[in-house]
Amino acid sequence: MITEKIQNMIIELAQECEKEDIGLSICAIDRKGNEESIGIAQVGTEGDVEASISYQIKEWEKMLEDCDCSHCSEKLALLNEVKNSEDTEVEEEEACQ
Numbered sequence: 001m002i003t004e005k006i007q008n009m010i011i012e013l014a015q016e017c018e019k020e021d022i023g024l025s026i027c028a029i030d031r032k033g034n035e036e037s038i039g040i041a042q043v044g045t046e047g048d049v050e051a052s053i054s055y056q057i058k059e060w061e062k063m064l065e066d067c068d069c070s071h072c073s074e075k076l077a078l079l080n081e082v083k084n085s086e087d088t089e090v091e092e093e094e095a096c097q
Contacts, residue, residue, distance in 0.1 A: 001030060001032075001033070001035070001037045002028055002030045002037040002038070002039045006028060006039060007039045010026060010028060010039045010040070010041050011041065013026065013041065014026070014041035014042075014043045017043050017044065018043040018044070021044070022043075022044065022048075023043065023044025023045060023047075023048020023049055023051065023052055024041060024042065024043050024044060024048075024049075024052060025041075025042045025049045025052035025053050025056070026040065026041050026042075027039070027040045028040075061076070061079065064076040064079070
């Protein structure tokens with residue numbers, strides 16, 4: 001379970017970013033025990049939040065690429081499959097407009 005202290009830190013960070021006009025997307029996940037606990041905050045413009053998430057995905061991709069284990073290789077292959085599928089869908093949507 002995410003503690004109240006951690007939840008308050010997430011809220012405080014989000015409030016400070018909002019005051020400083022800084023985009024933020026943050027998520028903390030605790031999967032211990034039988035329940036999943038999530039603390040999340042997003043502030044700023046839609047573009048700032050989207051960029052933040054995009055940077056996180058790129059960093060995750062780098063982490064997967066840098067790892068030599070089969071588990072990370074499988075995740076990277078799946079991620080690339082999804083990205084290729086999304087690219088095709090975007091091209092199809094653009095062609096319709």
